[in-house]
Amino acid sequence: MSRSPNDTRRPLTLRDVSEASGVSEMTVSRVLRNRGDVSEATREKVLEAARTLGYVPNKIAGALASQRVNLVGVIIPSLSNLVFPEVLSGISAVLEDTGLQPVVGVTDYSPEKEERVLYEMLSWRPSGVIIAGLEHSAGSRAMLENAGVPVVEIMDVDGPGVDAVVGISHRRAGRQMAEAIVAAGYRKIGFLGTKMPEDHRARKRLEGFNEGLAQAGITLTDTEFYSGGSALLKGREMTEAMLARTPDIDFLYYSNDMIGAGGLIYCLEKGLDVPGQLGLAGFNGVELLAGLPRQLATMDACRREIGSKAAEIVAARAANPGPGGEIIELEPVIQRGDTIR
């Protein structure tokens, strides 16, 4: 493992292994990649030599020579949102046994940063790119189109994609929630969300929600936005603020479960009648929140499934290039929980 003899700290190469085992570099390469015909005897010999030297192949050289890179770029807005690690785990699980490896880039919801991250990723010539959202800067879009590798845009299907698309319709999700709320008899409805112009999915949900309400002749009674800080705390604060400002409100729709949970905790603490007097709903179906005294109504966003489907597309096309352009729309399901009557 270590390398006591002649340790000049020169990085090990295939040649070192080849000399140590008395065969050509090519044969070593073949052994290390399990490719081509090698006799069992030399195979052993080579592996032994590689192991005692502690040789680690140089993928940079390998990738350049073979014009193949086993990396898949995954570009997401954030890691602290909880949603994205889940998508990632779906991706990893599928790629695990394909020889491909995800490499994550984070954009912080900034189109400029997305463009930089994408450029950086593409400069490693990955086998595919999985990127969150359909909205990209002109530069990013051009890069994706010209990348010459499978591109899967995930999370959202409301709009045209560059290549393949896997996600849910956030617009429809918003509409359905609105319909459920109206059907339950709530009429004075407030919306609480993030102040993030670049979170297009949240925006589309709100648009859909408004459409849904409009069909019943209802418009939002009140809205409240936040940015930054602990989501749970913000949810509590915004809820307090809205209830103070608009006491006769009877439903609060939160743009995500985390602020919804903050609101729920606040309402329970104040002894409000949930869901009788006041209904609540969030979005995402984060498993984390099982364990609250009451289950928040929410809508599963199919996060893991989005990840795995996207990874499957990339893996399939890395194996044998096809036409591409797949569009997969998943169906989120309302989980009514205990906060809609």
Added chain:
Amino acid sequence: MSRSPNDTRRPLTLRDVSEASGVSEMTVSRVLRNRGDVSEATREKVLEAARTLGYVPNKIAGALASQRVNLVGVIIPSLSNLVFPEVLSGISAVLEDTGLQPVVGVTDYSPEKEERVLYEMLSWRPSGVIIAGLEHSAGSRAMLENAGVPVVEIMDVDGPGVDAVVGISHRRAGRQMAEAIVAAGYRKIGFLGTKMPEDHRARKRLEGFNEGLAQAGITLTDTEFYSGGSALLKGREMTEAMLARTPDIDFLYYSNDMIGAGGLIYCLEKGLDVPGQLGLAGFNGVELLAGLPRQLATMDACRREIGSKAAEIVAARAANPGPGGEIIELEPVIQRGDTIR
């Protein structure tokens, strides 16, 4: 941006840009890397050509030629733990303006997977490795020792490291919490944690906790372990179980804030007297939980700072190689919150 003329879908190379702009490949390379003297005129010409072609440099070739890779491998046990994304964000923030880029690998707390991930990372010849924990398989340790790049082991300082180490003493953190609890007059103390033999930091905290209790002549009254599932829910269930089994218990020490929060919510719901009859404490200081009706006592694990310090070490040594072996122990602080009397 796009490439209408002669679009044979052959990947673009430096040569294409060089031909398009009428200079040598070397000059193009210089322009694209902002290196060496290039006249303003040619610089413009080259950039223009690169832009219209939509050229993206091939870092694989570049890295091979220059023997330099701007990647830093970051190996962590999990992304869903919330702690690790925070560490990551500390790392990213620092690397942001060094030209280095983090690449994340996840081990799921498995030493075998850690070894595979590490091997994979090292095969890309990164400029440095940041890896969680001090406990590694023999193979992993050997690879780290022979990697020939800066290695920073993070999170934990209780034990010998391969090279640099940045973290806190979990043993000491456990002891301090025990002392605080004893000082507050609690005597019948229970521990609730994860059943993860490979989570060495949790193990060390418990050991330290026991030491701290032992100094006051106390031993744990009851313990409860879980694995898998929603942490909040598990915290609630474990708390319920322990209170049923050992009704006279007066303090619950949780191995992380998430299950602690679950326990806290349960206790509040049951109307227990917290912190009078029953004290609670967790570990980590996750900001996420601000917003609970009462603040759980906890201990900040300096996650962001660990990340940024580690990144600084790597960046510094990537810039000019030094001896290495730095050991940085950070000081976690008890946040008493509202659940210790």
Added chain:
DNA sequence: GGGGTCTACGTTATCGCTAACAATTGCGAC
């Protein structure tokens, strides 16, 4: 024994870029 067919391994020529050095140019000084 010449010719076919395997099997196991070696040779050669890239892959796309950059380090190091070489060459050219322009320009003022002498």
Added chain:
DNA sequence: GTCGCAATTGTTAGCGATAACGTAGACCCC
């Protein structure tokens, strides 16, 4: 004019691996 020097641009030779093809035996057959 030509010498010297700085500023700019070009040439050559790898980086460490792999693809594609080449070759030496072994073995078999007629």
